[in-house]
Amino acid sequence: MITLYHRSKTRSSRFIFLLEELGAPYQIKHVVTRTAQGGEPDPANPHPHGKVPAISDDGEIVFESPAIVLYLTDKFPKNSLGPQVGEKKRGTYLSMLAYYGGVLEPAFMSKFMNVTVPRPTAGWVEVEEAMGFVVKTLSQGPYLLGDRFSGADVLYATTFGMFGQSPLLPKSDVITDYVKRCLERPAYARAQQKDAA
Amino acid sequence: MITLYHAPRSRSSSILWLLEELGVPYKIALTPIVYGNGQGAPAPESYRAIHPHKKVPAIDDDGRPVFESAAIVLYLADKFSLGNLAPRLDDPRRAAYVTWVVYYSAGMSPIATARFQGWDSDNNTGFGTMEDMETFLTKTLEAHPYIVGDSFTAADVLVGGAVRFFKSNLLSDRKCYDDYIARLDARPALKRAQAKDNG
Numbered sequence: 001m002i003t004l005y006h007r008s009k010t011r012s013s014r015f016i017f018l019l020e021e022l023g024a025p026y027q028i029k030h031v032v033t034r035t036a037q038g039g040e041p042d043p044a045n046p047h048p049h050g051k052v053p054a055i056s057d058d059g060e061i062v063f064e065s066p067a068i069v070l071y072l073t074d075k076f077p078k079n080s081l082g083p084q085v086g087e088k089k090r091g092t093y094l095s096m097l098a099y100y101g102g103v104l105e106p107a108f109m110s111k112f113m114n115v116t117v118p119r120p121t122a123g124w125v126e127v128e129e130a131m132g133f134v135v136k137t138l139s140q141g142p143y144l145l146g147d148r149f150s151g152a153d154v155l156y157a158t159t160f161g162m163f164g165q166s167p168l169l170p171k172s173d174v175i176t177d178y179v180k181r182c183l184e185r186p187a188y189a190r191a192q193q194k195d196a197a
Numbered sequence: 198m199i200t201l202y203h204a205p206r207s208r209s210s211s212i213l214w215l216l217e218e219l220g221v222p223y224k225i226a227l228t229p230i231v232y233g234n235g236q237g238a239p240a241p242e243s244y245r246a247i248h249p250h251k252k253v254p255a256i257d258d259d260g261r262p263v264f265e266s267a268a269i270v271l272y273l274a275d276k277f278s279l280g281n282l283a284p285r286l287d288d289p290r291r292a293a294y295v296t297w298v299v300y301y302s303a304g305m306s307p308i309a310t311a312r313f314q315g316w317d318s319d320n321n322t323g324f325g326t327m328e329d330m331e332t333f334l335t336k337t338l339e340a341h342p343y344i345v346g347d348s349f350t351a352a353d354v355l356v357g358g359a360v361r362f363f364k365s366n367l368l369s370d371r372k373c374y375d376d377y378i379a380r381l382d383a384r385p386a387l388k389r390a391q392a393k394d395n396g
Contacts, residue, residue: 048333049304049325060292067299070271074286085275085286091263094272098265101303103250109307109323115316121233123208123266123306125250133249 002026002072003056005045007033012053013195014158015068018151020187020194022076028194066097069151082151089145096137096144096152104130104159111168128170135174142181149182157182199223199273200257202247204230204237205395209254211358212269213393215351217386219277227396228253266355267302271295274351282351293345294352301355305330309363331369334360338373342380349384357381 006012019026031045041050046061054063062071073082083089103124111127144152161179163169203209216223229238240251247262248255255264274283284290307324311317344356
């Protein structure tokens with residue numbers, strides 16, 4: 001049984017979306033996260049940095065959003081939310097998951113912190129360059145893996161949806177349409193209800 | 198056949214090490230990059246078909262590119278060493294394995310960059326703190342000799358590479374780091390990779 005360590009309307013919310021897509025059995029455990037001002041970590045939260053999301057699979061902990069997506073889509077292949085080992089698009093799927101954690105999130109964070117990315121030494125690039133690649137990929141879409149919706153889209157589409165009109169996200173019709181396409185899915189609506197519960 | 202797009206003394210050196218550990222045939226495509234000290238030159242524009250930002254490492258598996266260190270490690274170890282350097286999907290260690298591979302690139306690497314750049318000198322950055330990272334790393338390495346347990350996995354190529362690189366200037370002095378590095382340095386595949394690093 002999967003336990004999702006969750007705080008409402010945060011980055012863990014999209015894992016309710018993914019779990020609904022997967023049709024996997026799960027339970028939600030609400031935890032308190034540390035704020036920017038610090039505070040004591042919640043002893044009920046297994047995340048080593050006191051953040052969400054984290055999951056437990058019968059006591060084995062997974063954290064970092066791309067790792068959780070990969071772990072879950074590998075474990076629950078029934079609804080084909082991710083190419084399995086040996087499948088043709090496995091490499092692209094892994095690349096897009098890792099790119100989210102290693103490039104896209106740090107790029108947004110750098111812009112939010114108003115710092116210049118040291119391009120040769122950092123593992124990532126500025127938001128504008130990263131989003132150029134994402135928009136180009138989605139232009140051949142409709143999804144990151146082409147015609148197939150996957151766990152990677154759960155990460156990207158919810159992130160872009162969350163940013164909405166924020167100046168952090170360069171404006172693009174391709175992104176607007178993509179977010180709409182992904183968040184119109186019935187599993188997203190179910191997840192929203194469960195997140196509010 | 199695997200092609201590794203590689204630049205000496207860069208992040209692709211870890212993937213070279215992994216390929217030696219896996220013992221599979223591969224070829225090295227030496228790829229120009231701009232180094233942190235400003236030396237070097239950018240790769241030709243044609244390389245963007247392999248890596249969207251013209252960085253290394255990237256690999257090509259019979260025409261299929263894979264980029265980002267975490268993705269490459271997961272891809273290669275699952276393809277060539279499932280049940281050995283990559284825990285099987287039903288192995289309880291799979292959870293920690295995928296976590297550490299991703300944590301290397303999404304956690305350790307931005308946290309280290311933030312410290313090198315001094316971004317975290319006044320306040321916490323959004324990347325997480327060096328202290329939390331060290332606590333997690335130390336707790337893990339004091340519990341077992343390798344990052345996901347009693348045996349070496351592909352995750353050690355990334356995490357071990359980072360610990361070695363950060364040890365002299367970023368991490369505290371701790372016996373668990375020294376012991377870990379000594380254990381990794383004794384591996385013949387690492388020595389072979391170091392001998393091939395210049396291409």
